[in-house]
Amino acid sequence: MFPVHASVVPSQLQGRAARIAQDWLRSGRLSRDALSHVLPDLHVKVRSDPYFMYTAAGSRGAQLLPDAAGGREELRQMRARDFFEQAERAAPPYLYYTSPLQVLGDDVLSRAPSWEQLALTSAKKQSVQGAIWAQLWACSGGGTTQAHYDVADNTFVQLEGVKDFYLFPPSAADALHVFPDSHPRARKAQLNVEAPDMQLHPLAASLPTARKVTLHPGEVLFIPAFWFHHVVSRSPTISINVFSQSAVPLAAASLLAQPLPIPAQWPVDLKRRALTHLLDEILNSAPVDLVAAGSARELADRLLQSRFAPLRQSGEISSEAAEPKVEVRRRRKELAEPPSWDDVAALISGYVEDCVFALRRLRYALLRDIAKIASRL
Template sequence: MTIRKRTSKSLNKNSKVAEKKVEPSHYFYYIVLSSITLIAGCYFVYSFKNVQNSSNRTDSSDNSIPDFIQLKLVKVLVVKPNEEFATKVSNLQVPVVIKNSITQTWTAKRWTPAYLSKKVSKLNGIYKNSNRWFGPYYDTSKPLGHLSTRKNIYRTDVSMKGEEFFRLLEHPKNNSYIYFTGDIDDVGSWAWSDVQPIQELLKLNPKHSSINIWMGQPHVIAHCHYDGYHNFYAQLYGRKKFTLFRPTEWPGISPYPFLHPSHAQAQVNLSNEDSIAVFPAARNLEGHQVTLEPGDLLYMPPLWFHHVEAMDVSVSVNVWTGSMQSSVMEQIFALELPFQQVKWRKQLHKSVSTAFTIYSVISEVCKIKKCITSSQDKFSGGSNDAHRYEIMNEVSYFVLRLWQGRYKHLVSDGTLPNSIKGSSILCEQDNSDIELIYELLELYYQPASLQYFIMDYSARVGKLAIQLPVDTWELWLGNYVEYIVANSVGPDYVGYFLQNFDSCFTLLVSDSDMDSQFAWWLPMSMPL
C-alpha cells in the first residue's frame, strides 16, 4: 500500500540505505528513483486451492467494489512449517495467499488493541479523515504539483497517546476515521523482535527492503494504487479485504500520470458510482479478491493494483523488497536521451525529434513484446477516439492509450493545459510550418547525427526492456515515455504532446511533394 514515501531499511534494522544525491540536471531521473525506490529442500510441497472458504471469498455483502466488476478468487498456497517459499511464489507473478507461513510463529500474533495500548506510548503521523476513504495521496513536490492548489483531504500529522489511539480504533467517533502506517520501529524498538523470524520475507532483496505496520478502524479504505516492488502482507489482527488487478488492467483504472502528485494511484474511485460514470472503462475491469484472516500472508507482485478495505479493527505488517523490474528501469532512465546530444535552433525541431525517439523506442520494444492493438483492447469500446484506431499501428495506439488512460480527463477538466498560446509543440496548428519539419528530416539523415543517436538508444532500451515481465512492461514504459516528453517540452505539456503525437506525420502524409525517403516514419499515423 503506497500512502507515503518510506525510508528503505536493510535486513539490519539499524542501518538505513543512503539517499542518492541528485544533480539539478538529473531532476527527472531523481523523480524516477524516488518513485520506484522506497523503493525447499529437495521438494517444494504445496497445493493451490480455488476454494470459497472463510479466508478466500468474493462475498458481495459489505463490499465497496461494485458487482459489475468481475472478480476471481486469489490462489492459496499451503506450506510446511519452516518451508522456503518467497522465491517460488514471486516467480508465479500473481498474488498468492500463503497459509501456515513463518508469520504463524511470530509473537506479534498477540498484537490486539488491548495489548498494543499498553506497549505503544505515543504515535505521530496518524491519518485522520471525516470519511473512510484515504486517498489518493497528493505529493506537491512532484513535477506537476504546481498546477493545482489541491491538498490531501485528510490530515496526516495527528499525534495521540497510544491508549487513546487504540480506544478510538474500537470505539470510533461519528464522522471521524483514523489509521496509522509507519516503519515498524515507530511503535517501539520492542516490535522488531515480535516479527522474528522475518528473513524469508526479506529474501528477494534484503539490502533494499522496508518493514511497516498498518493499524486502522473498520471499513477504512486505501485508494486503489500500485507499488513498484514485491510486497508480503501479513494480517495479524482482524480481517482485511484486498481487491487486486493485473498491471494490464491499467486503462480501466486510469492511473494518474507518472509526473503527477498522485502518481501510481487511480483517478477513478472504485467505491463511487459517480466516479465510475466519469471513467466508464472501469466497467470492463477484471480482478481478484480475497479477505485475509489473522495468520494469512498475502504476496503481491510489483505493479499489481490493489484496493484495500479493513473489515474489522485491523493490525498488519508488510515487507517491501526491491524488484528486478525497478533495477531494469533505473538502467533505462540512466541512458542519455538522443535529443539531448544535439543543439537545437528551434523547439519544434526538438519536439519532433522526441516523437521520432518515442516511435523508435516503442517499435523496438514491440519487436520483443506483444504490443496490443485496437482489436485486442477490451477498453477501447465507446471512445470518442475510436474512429482513429483502424489507421494506427502499434506505436500510435500505444501513445493514444497513454493519452486516454492517464491524461485525457486531466486536460478535459482544466487541470492540465490543452494548448500553448502563440506557438506549437508539434504540428497541431493549422499554420504549422512543414518546412521546419523538412529541416529536421534532413538533420535526421545526416551521417553520424540524430539518426545514429536514436537507433543506438532504441536498441539499448530494447535490450533492457526484454527483461520486463509481460504483465508490467507497458505500465513501466508508459512512465518512461512521460519522462522522455517531459525532458523535451517540460512536464506541464506532456499530455498536450501525447494528444498531438502523430500530427507532424499526418502533415507529412498530406504533403504531395514529400520525398519518398521520409516515408519510413509514416506508418505512425496512416498508410500512404
C-alpha cells in the same frame, strides 16, 4: 505497464510464511494492547470519508483531484493508546496509520521475529530505503486504501481484523486511469473502483473483474510488484507486510535517465515529428512483451485518454497551461538553426539503440523477478 510480469499472480501463502504469521499471532506481542505500550507518539491520517491515498512527500494538497483535496484529510499527533481506542469506535472520522517497523525502534521490530524470511531476497535490510523492509499498518473499520500498485513485491500478514483485497493485473492500468508518473499520486488509480464515474473515466468499461481475497488474522497474501490492489478494512485492523524491492525499478531508472535527443529550442513541428519517429522506432525495435502493441500515435492516444484526459476534464490541468509563451518560443527559435531531417534521424537512431539495450536489461530483470518469486511460492 509490463504485461510479462502478470504471469505471476497474487496468492495466499501457506508453509513457512503461514507458520511465521501464526507465531506472531499466538505471541500476542503485536496485538493492539501490546503495541499501545511500546509505540511512540503516532502521526495519524484522519479523514471524514474512508478513502486514503498516498501522496508523494512535499506535494500534499497540490495537483489533487477535487474529491481528494479540500482539506478533508488532516495529520494528527496521537498517543498510540488513544489512536487504537478511537479506531475501535464507529467511523467517521476514519483513522489510518502506517510506518516502517525499522524506524519504530528495536522493541517493536523484535516483536516480528523472522520477518526477513517473508522477503523474496536476502539483500541487506538495515535501511528503510534498502532492498527489504517491514511496514506496520493500522486502520479504522471501513478505511480504504484506493487502488494502486507498488514497485516492490509484497508479503502481507493480517494480525487483527479482516481485510478485503480487490486485485487487478498490470494490464488493467488503462482502465484504472492511473495518474501520470509526474503526478504526486503516480502509481495510483484515478478511478474509484467502488463507484466509477464512467463519464470522467470511460476506459473503466474494460476493467476486468477483480480477484477478491479476504484476509483473516494469521493469514498471508503475496502481491507481486505491479499488481493493483484496492484494500478495504471490514473492521479495525492491524497488519504487517514485508516489501522486497523488485529489480525492475533500477533497470527502468537507467532507461528513463537517458535525456531525449530533442533539444527544447527546435521548432515545435520538428520536435513533434522527431518524437513520433522516436516512439515508432522504439515500438518496432524493442522486445514485444515490454511495449504496447500498435503505433506511436496509438500509444500516445491511449496514454492521453487514460492518464491525462480525466485530469483536464476535472480542471486539474489545462492545455493552455502547457503552452509556452510566444516570446519564449521566438527566443528559442533564434538559438540555433534546426538540423536537417537526416541529422535528426541519425541522432534518434543512436538513442533508440541505447533504449533497446536498456529495455532488454529491463526484460531480464522482469524475468529474474518472476523466477525468484516462483522459487519461493
